[in-house]
Structure formats: C-alpha cells, structure tokens
Amino acid sequence: MNFxxxxxxxxxxxxxxxxxxxxxxxxxxxHIRDRLVKANLLLPPPGKTAMEQMSQSALIGTLGxxxxxxxxxxxxxxxxxxxxKNWDELHRTYNIITSLEPNDETNWVSFxxxxxxxxxxxxxxxESLPQFERDRRFKEYAxxxxxxxxxxxxxxxxxxxxxxxxxxxxxxxxxDKCAVAKLYGEVRDLDGAPAYADxxxxxxxxxxxxxxxxxYEHLIELYHENEQNHxxxxxxxxxxxxxxxxxxxxxxxxxxxxxxxxxxxK
Amino acid sequence: xxxEIAERKLRAPAKxxxxxxxLRVWTIATSTVTQLVRMKTFYFLLAFAVVVIAAGNFxxxxxxxxxxxxxxxxxxxxxxxxAWLFAIVSTALLIPRDLEDRTLYTILSKPVRRIEYLLGKLxxxxxxxxxxxxxxxxICSLVIxxxxxxxxxxxxxxIQEDGRYGAExxxxxxxxxxxxxxxxxxxxxxxxxxxxxxxxxxxxxxxxTFASSSLFTIITSVLVFLIGHAHSMAANFWLQETxxxxxxxxxxxxxxxxxxxxxxxxxxxxxxxxxxxxxxLVGQMGALTVGYIVVFLFxxxxxxxxxxx
Numbered sequence: 001m002n003f004x005x006x007x008x009x010x011x012x013x014x015x016x017x018x019x020x021x022x023x024x025x026x027x028x029x030x031h032i033r034d035r036l037v038k039a040n041l042l043l044p045p046p047g048k049t050a051m052e053q054m055s056q057s058a059l060i061g062t063l064g065x066x067x068x069x070x071x072x073x074x075x076x077x078x079x080x081x082x083x084x085k086n087w088d089e090l091h092r093t094y095n096i097i098t099s100l101e102p103n104d105e106t107n108w109v110s111f112x113x114x115x116x117x118x119x120x121x122x123x124x125x126x127e128s129l130p131q132f133e134r135d136r137r138f139k140e141y142a143x144x145x146x147x148x149x150x151x152x153x154x155x156x157x158x159x160x161x162x163x164x165x166x167x168x169x170x171x172x173x174x175x176d177k178c179a180v181a182k183l184y185g186e187v188r189d190l191d192g193a194p195a196y197a198d199x200x201x202x203x204x205x206x207x208x209x210x211x212x213x214x215x216y217e218h219l220i221e222l223y224h225e226n227e228q229n230h231x232x233x234x235x236x237x238x239x240x241x242x243x244x245x246x247x248x249x250x251x252x253x254x255x256x257x258x259x260x261x262x263x264x265x266k
Numbered sequence: 267x268x269x270e271i272a273e274r275k276l277r278a279p280a281k282x283x284x285x286x287x288x289l290r291v292w293t294i295a296t297s298t299v300t301q302l303v304r305m306k307t308f309y310f311l312l313a314f315a316v317v318v319i320a321a322g323n324f325x326x327x328x329x330x331x332x333x334x335x336x337x338x339x340x341x342x343x344x345x346x347x348x349a350w351l352f353a354i355v356s357t358a359l360l361i362p363r364d365l366e367d368r369t370l371y372t373i374l375s376k377p378v379r380r381i382e383y384l385l386g387k388l389x390x391x392x393x394x395x396x397x398x399x400x401x402x403x404x405i406c407s408l409v410i411x412x413x414x415x416x417x418x419x420x421x422x423x424x425i426q427e428d429g430r431y432g433a434e435x436x437x438x439x440x441x442x443x444x445x446x447x448x449x450x451x452x453x454x455x456x457x458x459x460x461x462x463x464x465x466x467x468x469x470x471x472x473x474x475t476f477a478s479s480s481l482f483t484i485i486t487s488v489l490v491f492l493i494g495h496a497h498s499m500a501a502n503f504w505l506q507e508t509x510x511x512x513x514x515x516x517x518x519x520x521x522x523x524x525x526x527x528x529x530x531x532x533x534x535x536x537x538x539x540x541x542x543x544x545x546x547l548v549g550q551m552g553a554l555t556v557g558y559i560v561v562f563l564f565x566x567x568x569x570x571x572x573x574x575x
Contacts, residue, residue, distance in 0.1 A: 005568075005572070017568070032547065032551065033529075036530060036536070039542070040539075041547065068535050069340065069343035072339045103536075
C-alpha cells in the first residue's frame with residue numbers, strides 16, 4: 001500500500017478506484033433500478049416531449065430529483081389555467097404532469113375531467129366565440145378527452161376511476177351509450193369496482209342499438225340475484241326492455257313501473 | 267516514595283496507540299454535532315414547517331384524498347430537498363472551518379488517525395441529517411394527521427347528512443382518505459431520503475479533501491448531484507436526439523461509471539404515492555449506501571492521508 005501511495009500519483013489511484021467501483025456498481029444499480037421501476041417505487045424517465053415542453057425551472061427541478069414537487073407545483077399552475085379557462089395551456093401543463101408522474105391516477109382523472117368535461121362545457125356557454133367555432137371546439141375537446149383517457153388506460157389499465165371518468169365523456173358529451181356500456185363492462189371486472197358498475201353496464205347496454213337482448217339477460221340476472229338489486233332504475237329498464245323485446249307476459253317481472261323523477265310515467 | 271513513583275511514571279514507555287478507535291470517531295462525531303448545532307443549522311426546520319403548513323392550506327377544489335396526496339408530495343419532496351442540500355452544505359463547511367479555526371491542527375497533532383477524523387466528521391453530519399429528518403417527519407406527520415382527521419370528520423358528517431349510503435360505502439369512502447393519510451410505510455420514504463443524503467455527504471467529504479474552498483465544494487457537489495440524478499433521464503433524451511451517436515454513448519457510459527446514480531435513491535416518491543414497500547429492495551439500497559460511504563471515505567483518505575496543512 002505504502003509503495004503504491006509513494007509511486008503512483010494520487011489522482012491516478014482515485015480515478016482507478018472510482019472506475020473499478022463504477023464498473024462493479026453499474027450492473028447492480030441497473031438491476032435494482034429495474035426492480036424499483038417494476039415495483040412502481042421509482043418513476044420511469046419522463047418522455048422526450050414532456051422534457052421539451054417543460055419550463056427551465058421545472059426541468060431543473062425534475063432533473064434534480066424533485067419530480068413530485070415540480071408536478072405538484074404544475075397542478076397548482078394548471079388550476080390557475082382552469083380558473084382562467086385557458087384550456088390549451090391546461091392541456092400542455094397536464095401533459096407534463098402526467099409524463100412526470102405517469103402512475104398517479106388522480107392526475108389522469110383530473111386531466112380527462114378538465115378537457116373532456118370542463119373545456120367542452122365551457123364551449124357550450126362561451127358566447128365570445130361564434131357558434132360554429134364553439135361547436136367545433138366542443139368536439140375537439142371531447143375527442144381530446146377521449147384520447148387522454150385512452151392514454152391513461154394504456155398506462156393504468158386496472159384503474160376504475162379512469163374508465164368511469166372516460167365513460168362520463170361518452171355519456172354526457174357524445175351520447176355514445178355503446179361506448180359507455182363497453183367501459184362499464186370493463187370496470188365491473190376490476191378490483192375495487194363500485195357496486196353500481198354492474199347495473200350501469202346493463203342500463204347503458206339497454207340503450208345501445210342491437211344489444212337490448214344482451215342487456216335484458218344481464219339485468220334480469222341481477223334482478224333475480226338478490227332483492228337489493230330491485231332498484232327503481234333497474235326495474236324501469238327491465239320493464240322497458242320487456243316491452244321492446246316483447247317478452248311473454250308470464251316471464252315478465254311482477255313489479256309495477258316505478259315512479260322515477262325525470263322519467264315520464266308509464 | 268511519591269517522588270519515586272512520579273519518576274517511574276515519567277520514564278514509562280508511551281502506551282501504544284490503537285490504530286483505530288471507535289471512541290475517537292465518536293468524540294469527533296459529537297463535537298461535529300455540537301459545531302453544526304452552534305451554526306444554527308436547525309433553523310431551516312422553521313422554513314420546512316412553513317412549507318408544510320402552506321401545502322396543507324392549498325385551497326384548490328379537490329377530493330380529500332387528492333389534497334392529502336398533495337400535502338404528502340410537497341412535504342416529502344421538501345424533506346428530500348432539505349436533507350440533501352443540508353448534507354452538502356454542512357459537510358462542505360466542516361473541514362475548511364476546522365482549518366480556519368485551527369482546530370484541525372490540534373486534532374491531528376493528537377494520536378488521531380486521519381480516517382478517524384474523516385469518519386467522525388461524516389458520522390456527525392449524518393447524525394444531524396438524521397435528527398433533522400426525524401424532526402421534519404414529526405412536523406409532517408402532525409400536519410397530515412390533523413388534515414386526515416379533519417377530512418374524515420367532514421366526510422362522515424356529509425355522508426350522514428345525505429343518509430343514502432350504507433355502512434360498506436361509508437367504510438370505502440373513509441378508506442380512500444386513509445390510504446392517502448399517515449401510514450407507517452412513510453417511514454421508509456424518510457429512510458430513502460437519509461440514504462440519498464448519506465451518499466451525497468460522503469461524496470462531498472471526498473471533494474472537500476482536495477477543494478480549495480467551501481464554495482467550490484458546494485458547487486461541485488451540487489453539480490455532481492444534479493448530474494447523478496439527471497443521468498438516466500438525460501441519457502434517453504440525448505441518445506434519441508443524436509440517434510445513438512457513439513461518442514455520446516461513450517460519454518454517457520463514462521458519466522455512469524464515475525458519478526453516483528442518485529436517481530435510484532428517489533424511491534421515496536413511489537412510497538409517498540402509496541405504493542407497497544418491498545423490504546428486500548430497501549435492504550439492497552441500504553447496502554448500496556454503505557458501499558458508497560466506504561468507497562468515498564477511502565477516496566477521501568487517499569487524498570487526505572498525507573496532506574500537509
């Protein structure tokens with residue numbers, strides 16, 4: 001050791017130790033990193049587009065290991081854009097947020113909600129724009145919301161909240177009941193699915209042209225499953241389907257047509 | 267008679283000095299803690315408390331679970347930031363301060379090995395960083411717990427007022443809030459920040475053994491930290507930009523070998539977001555941290571062992 005210390009310049013020794021240590025630790029670190037990413041404890045690097053869109057301070061913060069802090073700051077900034085109804089800036093900001101924290105479900109849900117629900121709602125009432133432009137932007141935002149929802153589902157395929165939020169755009173903004181039924185159909189198979197998902201699947205399937213029979217079979221199965229399912233909406237939908245599908249009287253459910261606010265009495 | 271004894275004592279050969287003593291390391295470590303406390307370093311906890319309380323009062327329309335998640339992200343993000351920044355600054359100040367105060371000459375003229383001095387200094391910094399992290403965790407826990415209790419009470423009141431929901435639905439709603447509330451797993455997030463701070467402190471002590479000033483040490487350490495953190499993120503970006511240019515690949519490999527990978531120490535972010543902790547991985551990260559400390563202490567010793575003051 002003394003010989004080495006006397007004969008070899010110190011910086012050479014330092015470099016050698018650093019290189020040897022680097023060569024030993026690199027594969028170990030790569031292995032640990034992969035396992036941490038798999039366990040969702042470590043976030044994968046943000047995409048190229050996100051890095052290009054980030055402001056200088058956000059980029060430095062992100063590179064400095066402050067991704068959560070930067071993303072929280074950006075959520076606050078996005079809220080400001082929401083208050084100002086600046087939808088394009090909000091879209092850009094949430095693009096960065098979701099790239100920084102792709103595993104955070106709440107960010108994706110907010111992104112879909114803002115663009116698919118709030119931006120479209122704003123286009124319905126924003127009188128500063130001509131009607132044609134409002135209609136065009138309404139569609140644009142609705143489809144952007146759907147595109148965001150699909151990206152979110154690719155990232156978090158088992159998220160109940162993302163699917164139900166996306167279903168809301170199809171239901172409220174595009175009136176596409178078949179798509180809503182498809183999403184609730186997927187939701188009911190997921191862990192943590194709400195109890196209503198099974199019923200909603202049937203309700204929306206009943207409104208999807210050509211799938212009434214399937215909806216009837218599903219809802220009647222729920223009806224017979226237990227009495228807790230004898231809810232006014234379920235009974236009303238089953239009774240409507242019995243009529244549409246001309247189910248023999250003997251096979252029809254005995255309940256009277258319920259009085260549901262918002263539905264015309266039958 | 268007593269004169270005889272005194273003479274014998276004077277003539278007695280000096281006791282052999284142990285080549286390494288944990289007691290000497292501990293003495294230096296405790297004096298380092300005192301030194302750092304006298305520098306009023308704990309005042310930064312006030313700034314941290316302000317950040318956490320401010321985070322607890324962001325009034326954006328959101329669900330209680332999301333608000334709790336936001337408070338946690340800001341608190342633990344700031345905790346991580348304060349920990350590594352504190353580790354760099356305090357370590358960078360120690361050796362130059364000892365030189366300036368001339369305490370270094372007094373210490374090294376005693377039978378204290380240089381490795382004991384370096385290890386003692388590092389241990390002192392780590393004790394202070396550890397205590398600071400625990401204090402920050404306590405502040406943070408207090409804020410999260412109070413907000414969580416408030417949200418649960420509010421939510422219960424709302425649900426009871428509505429009266430349409432069964433016990434199962436109430437339980438599910440409360441579980442949603444509790445999931446983002448104060449959980450014991452968050453302790454591992456604090457440990458992750460400590461690992462990161464320990465590695466950067468050992469790198470900083472190495473830099474300070476050959477640096478000409480504290481400022482140089484701080485700037486260089488921060489740069490090393492940023493490069494070590496950004497390396498894997500920037501690597502993807504540059505490789506795409508330059509279409510996998512060979513020179514860029516070599517440069518990136520060189521950085522990867524020479525500069526510690528700080529990015530993998532950011533696993534606290536996943537824990538804060540509610541992911542399950544894998545104990546084996548935490549153990550491996552602990553072992554890696556020890557590896558970094560040993561190597562960088564050895565490197566520090568290489569440059570410090572026969573340095574003339």
